[in-house]
Amino acid sequence: MNSFFGFDTTLPPLRPDELTTLEEDKADKDDLDKQIEDYALETGENCEVYDFEEDLAGKLEEERDDLNDETFADSKEDIGTDFDWTKYGPLPKRDNEDLKESTQSTQPIQPIQLTRSTISSQSTHTTRDFQPASVDNLLRYPSPLSVPSTSHISLSAVNPPSIPHTTSPPPPGFNHTLPTRTSVSSLEEIEAQFISQQMQQAQRSQRVQGMQKPQRLQSIPPIQSFPQIQPQSSPRPDKIIYSLAEVEAALMNMNINGRQQMLMFPPVDTSFLERETSERDASTREQEAWLLEREKRRLEKQRKMVEMDVVVRGELYNNYLWRYLTFLQKLFQKKKKKAKYNGLMSQGDKDYVNRIQISQLVTDDPYSDDFYYQVYAAMRNRQDPNIGTFSPNFRTGGGGYGGHGGYDRGRHRNRGSDNGLLKMQQQLLRIVQDAKRKPKLTQLSLEGALGKIALNSVRNPRQLLQVSSKHEPSHHPGTSSASTHQRRPSLSLHGAAARKKVLRAIENVYNAVLKLEELRRNQPNRSRVYGGENEKEAFENWNNEYTEVARTMWEELSVMEPTTILSISKGKKVTPRALRHCHPDQILAMLTMLVANFESLDVCKNEIWNQTEMVSTSVMEEVELFMNTVVPPLLQFITEAPLKIVIGLLALFIERNNIVCVAKSKVGLAFLTMFLSRAEILKQGRGSMHSHPQTEEREFLQWQELYNHLFTLLQTHFLSLFPPFITGIDDMYVWQFLAAMAVGASHEQQSILVTEVRERVMETLFQVKLQSDKAYQKINNVNLFLHALGLDASQISI
Amino acid sequence: MSDEQVPPTVESNDVEEPFDLVRLSLDERIYVKLRGDRELRGKLHAYDSHLNMVLGDVEETITVVEMDEETYEEAVRTVKRQMEMLFVRGDGIILVSPPSRTGDQ
Numbered sequence: 001m002n003s004f005f006g007f008d009t010t011l012p013p014l015r016p017d018e019l020t021t022l023e024e025d026k027a028d029k030d031d032l033d034k035q036i037e038d039y040a041l042e043t044g045e046n047c048e049v050y051d052f053e054e055d056l057a058g059k060l061e062e063e064r065d066d067l068n069d070e071t072f073a074d075s076k077e078d079i080g081t082d083f084d085w086t087k088y089g090p091l092p093k094r095d096n097e098d099l100k101e102s103t104q105s106t107q108p109i110q111p112i113q114l115t116r117s118t119i120s121s122q123s124t125h126t127t128r129d130f131q132p133a134s135v136d137n138l139l140r141y142p143s144p145l146s147v148p149s150t151s152h153i154s155l156s157a158v159n160p161p162s163i164p165h166t167t168s169p170p171p172p173g174f175n176h177t178l179p180t181r182t183s184v185s186s187l188e189e190i191e192a193q194f195i196s197q198q199m200q201q202a203q204r205s206q207r208v209q210g211m212q213k214p215q216r217l218q219s220i221p222p223i224q225s226f227p228q229i230q231p232q233s234s235p236r237p238d239k240i241i242y243s244l245a246e247v248e249a250a251l252m253n254m255n256i257n258g259r260q261q262m263l264m265f266p267p268v269d270t271s272f273l274e275r276e277t278s279e280r281d282a283s284t285r286e287q288e289a290w291l292l293e294r295e296k297r298r299l300e301k302q303r304k305m306v307e308m309d310v311v312v313r314g315e316l317y318n319n320y321l322w323r324y325l326t327f328l329q330k331l332f333q334k335k336k337k338k339a340k341y342n343g344l345m346s347q348g349d350k351d352y353v354n355r356i357q358i359s360q361l362v363t364d365d366p367y368s369d370d371f372y373y374q375v376y377a378a379m380r381n382r383q384d385p386n387i388g389t390f391s392p393n394f395r396t397g398g399g400g401y402g403g404h405g406g407y408d409r410g411r412h413r414n415r416g417s418d419n420g421l422l423k424m425q426q427q428l429l430r431i432v433q434d435a436k437r438k439p440k441l442t443q444l445s446l447e448g449a450l451g452k453i454a455l456n457s458v459r460n461p462r463q464l465l466q467v468s469s470k471h472e473p474s475h476h477p478g479t480s481s482a483s484t485h486q487r488r489p490s491l492s493l494h495g496a497a498a499r500k501k502v503l504r505a506i507e508n509v510y511n512a513v514l515k516l517e518e519l520r521r522n523q524p525n526r527s528r529v530y531g532g533e534n535e536k537e538a539f540e541n542w543n544n545e546y547t548e549v550a551r552t553m554w555e556e557l558s559v560m561e562p563t564t565i566l567s568i569s570k571g572k573k574v575t576p577r578a579l580r581h582c583h584p585d586q587i588l589a590m591l592t593m594l595v596a597n598f599e600s601l602d603v604c605k606n607e608i609w610n611q612t613e614m615v616s617t618s619v620m621e622e623v624e625l626f627m628n629t630v631v632p633p634l635l636q637f638i639t640e641a642p643l644k645i646v647i648g649l650l651a652l653f654i655e656r657n658n659i660v661c662v663a664k665s666k667v668g669l670a671f672l673t674m675f676l677s678r679a680e681i682l683k684q685g686r687g688s689m690h691s692h693p694q695t696e697e698r699e700f701l702q703w704q705e706l707y708n709h710l711f712t713l714l715q716t717h718f719l720s721l722f723p724p725f726i727t728g729i730d731d732m733y734v735w736q737f738l739a740a741m742a743v744g745a746s747h748e749q750q751s752i753l754v755t756e757v758r759e760r761v762m763e764t765l766f767q768v769k770l771q772s773d774k775a776y777q778k779i780n781n782v783n784l785f786l787h788a789l790g791l792d793a794s795q796i797s798i
Numbered sequence: 799m800s801d802e803q804v805p806p807t808v809e810s811n812d813v814e815e816p817f818d819l820v821r822l823s824l825d826e827r828i829y830v831k832l833r834g835d836r837e838l839r840g841k842l843h844a845y846d847s848h849l850n851m852v853l854g855d856v857e858e859t860i861t862v863v864e865m866d867e868e869t870y871e872e873a874v875r876t877v878k879r880q881m882e883m884l885f886v887r888g889d890g891i892i893l894v895s896p897p898s899r900t901g902d903q
Contacts, residue, residue, distance in 0.1 A: 503822040570825035 289339035292332045299325060355427055367521060502564045505556055506571045509578055512553030516581045519546050550581045562594045567602040569622060572629045579633040587637050588645065594634075595649050595671070596656045604665045620729075623666050631670055638674050643682045643699045650675045650706055659710070660717050669721060669737045672710075676740035679703050683744070707744055714741075718756040725763070730777075735784040742788035750789055757785070765793060820845055820894055828853075830886065831893040835861040839897055840884065849888030856881045 303325060345353075367374055524538045557565065557578055565571035579587055598604055603626045606619045638646065653659070653671065662668035683700060714721075721737070723729045742753055764782050768775040779793050786792055823842050830838040830851070840856030858879040863872055 500822055503826075504818075507821055507824070573825070 286339055286342050289335050289342075292328075292335050296328060296332050299328060351423065351427065354424060355431065358424070358428055358431065367518060502560055502568060502571070505560050506565055506568060506574060508556040509553055509565070509574055510570075512549055512556060513574055513577050513581070515549050516546065516553065517577070519549065553578060553581060554586055557590070558593075561597055561600075562590050563597045563600045566594070566626070566630060567600075569625055572622070572625050575630045576633045584637065587633070588641075591634055591637065591649065592652065595653045598653065598662055598668060598671070599657045601667065603667045604662055626667055627670065631667070631674075635674055638678050639681075641678065643679060643696075643703060646675050646678050646682070647699065647702050647706055650679075650710070654706070654710060654713065659713050663714060663717070663721055663737075666733055669733055673733070673737045673740045676707075676737070676744060679707075680740065680743050711741070711745065711749055715752060716756070718753060719760060722760055725767075730781075732777075732781045732784070735781040738785040739788035742785060754789065761786070761793075761796070765796060817847070820849075823894070823896060827897050829893075829895050829897045830891055832886070832890045833892060834890070835863075836890075837861075838884070838886065840881075843883075846888070849891050849894070851886040851888065851891070853884045853886060854882065856884045858884075 303321065519542065522542075524535065524542050566575065579590075582590070594601070603619070603623045606622075638649075650672075653662075653675070657668075663672060683703070718738070722731050722734050738753065738757060742750055745753060761782055764778055768778050782793050786796075820842075824844075826842060827840065828842045830840075830853070832838065837859040838853060838856050839859075840853035843852040843854050845851045858881065860877045860879070862875045862877060864875060865872055
């Protein structure tokens with residue numbers, strides 16, 4: 001028995017149909033020879049080096065065809081078990097290493113396909129790329145089929161130096177991809193010969209292991225370090241009689257490596273497999289199917305053995321094996337079903353389908369067309385910039401398939417799919433450009449046609465209703481007629497009508513804000529001032545439009561009293577976004593309006609504490625919303641405001657509102673705190689300021705007056721500012737206010753403050769003593785105030 | 799802002815098509831009546847031209863009529879469900895209104 005490292009290496013006998021194919025191939029080969037001669041004449045290349053003995057070629061044919069039936073799972077005949085190494089029991093370590101290599105040989109198979117197909121296309125076109133001096137070029141020639149493989153691997157695979165003809169058998173899928181098989185195959189021989197010469201020149205010694213790669217394809221003659229070719233057509237080996245121990249060992253092996261067995265090769269490099277499957281190459285899938293087929297047959301054989309064994313040995317393996325077998329069979333049937341239709345679509349077909357599907361999704365404006373995805377992606381990227389294989393601009397017009405964020409371009413094995421992506425990207429770019437060039441047609445009128453042909457798409461669905469939009473201009477901020485739409489709340493409108501008006505105004509503000517935000521995103525590059533006229537013009541246009549929309553928004557915003565808009569929660573929500581586009585003067589105007597009508601604010605009037613009544617949770621939510629949305633931008637404005645403005649606002653605040661009442665609300669107190677602390681900061685930084693010391697002095701005097709006025713107003717009410725303890729509300733904001741008051745207070749005022757609030761301080765500290773719940777926070781709150789007075793909670797004994 | 803050219807028909811500016819009414823209810827609680835004796839009360843987060851809606855903090859009320867097999871008496875029963883967020887497909891919607899109109903919220 002011929003064996004190679006314990007593996008059977010003989011060929012199975014050829015079936016008659018295989019023999020006829022071989023003869024046909026031979027006939028075709030003559031054609032090819034002629035082609036090569038032509039090519040040689042044309043290029044002046046010495047084709048003699050490609051020549052070789054006829055019988056060698058014949059043998060090569062045999063080698064390449066003999067396993068086709070098994071490979072393509074067409075044959076209903078039983079396939080021998082000669083490839084089954086597990087029957088030899090647990091593999092010795094040496095063999096395991098070999099097997100590892102053999103699994104890698106699935107990779108090297110493909111390069112041959114690659115080069116072959118390259119040559120086949122060249123053989124008809126006779127391009128000059130086929131230079132004998134550049135093996136690497138040849139091998140690296142970009143394959144039209146996206147074959148994933150590195151060139152250096154392919155080189156080593158095609159490089160059994162001593163026997164160039166014993167290249168691996170054709171990969172599965174060969175027949176599908178290359179119908180003109182014969183001419184191609186002989187070119188492959190040429191190539192193999194050629195490579196062998198190169199290698200011989202290089203005098204490279206060959207590792208024996210390298211030769212073992214094709215061992216899973218058992219029909220290949222053993223590759224050894226001498227160039228003779230083994231007799232090819234030795235008879236099939238005798239049926240091997242398995243010993244019980246062998247079967248048992250094989251089974252154990254299988255059970256232990258259950259998963260790997262499923263994937264055919266016990267020591268499979270799974271990462272490689274994953275990569276391979278990810279490449280979704282049709283041939284790869286077929287290969288899988290073929291491997292599964294083989295595995296199934298092997299297992300069936302084993303099962304028969306085991307059945308016999310089981311009779312003798314009891315049902316030791318029965319359960320396990322059967323479960324495994326049924327699973328495998330199911331898996332296989334599924335695979336086979338799929339495999340049946342593999343290769344049905346050409347790459348062109350796939351591209352076409354892709355194009356159709358993608359063209360539906362292409363958009364110039366991903367933010368409005370795909371808003372939720374954009375926001376989602378942005379949020380996700382913020383969490384972890386590494387995730388998100390497709391960046392948010394996946395759909396952007398210009399960017400096309402913008403980024404494959406986590407895509408590892410360094411990996412050569414991914415070159416195939418990389419190419420695919422690249423192609424896709426180019427296609428997408430084309431589609432976008434086309435879409436831009438063409439005006440947006442909704443209908444197409446053909447001459448002589450009855451009726452019109454509608455051009456519908458996802459973005460542009462068939463219109464069923466034509467609603468005349470008289471008020472279009474008001475929605476379209478580009479037109480100045482928006483100003484005619486000013487509506488003032490008339491006093492005669494009450495209840496639902498007035499509310500509707502406010503809601504309407506808010507919606508208009510939202511419209512404008514969204515438009516402004518979009519404009520901001522698409523802002524032309526300002527930095528290139530000395531850019532072309534076009535850029536300048538573009539920026540002018542953008543600027544004009546932005547100003548216009550901002551104006552519209554401001555009008556909508558100021559149509560109503562800010563308090564009415566801010567009394568509705570979505571009005572609160574839009575405020576920070578709207579103020580971002582406002583001029584500081586506008587913010588001041590708004591703040592003035594707000595301060596003047598503070599009492600009518602819902603969060604103010606509904607949230608006045610009295611000792612008995614609880615404030616509803618919905619009101620509390622509104623207050624929180626107000627504090628989180630409206631206050632921050634205003635606070636930011638105040639922290640940059642000069643003292644004059646602070647004085648003006650506080651004076652207005654005190655004058656127009658019942659300050660004692662307003663101060664009892666959280667928002668009112670927050671506003672007071674805001675003014676007080678800003679003034680205090682300015683006061684303390686007085687020395688460092690240089691401008692107009694006199695006016696400044698006067699202002700500070702003014703401020704002091706105002707402060708005293710406020711203090712007198714609030715005197716005797718300081719304690720009532722606190723929310724009752726029972727509400728369990730964090731009273732930090734009150735302590736903050738008291739601290740702000742205390743800092744600016746005179747000695748007498750400070751003592752008044754302390755006397756009034758003393759009760760609360762004690763109570764809080766007492767509570768802290770009783771229950772440590774939130775103790776730290778509570779003490780901190782109290783300390784806010786005490787520190788302002790130069791005291792500390794630890795100094796106070798209860 | 800000081801111009802007093804308040805159009806006489808103020809109302810017409812606010813609502814020009816049915817969707818304008820729905821639009822005004824964004825971020826507000828609404829009442830939705832659905833086919834199959836279902837009612838929803840919740841906050842309207844979003845809607846589209848099919849009247850598909852996203853509602854938040856929804857209470858669904860399903861009215862079930864049970865027939866007594868012997869006496870043929872009908873017993874009406876309501877089942878209530880509470881949902882944090884709900885997508886409502888527009889083709890099932892019969893009526894949308896602010897909850898204040900329905901008087902039960």
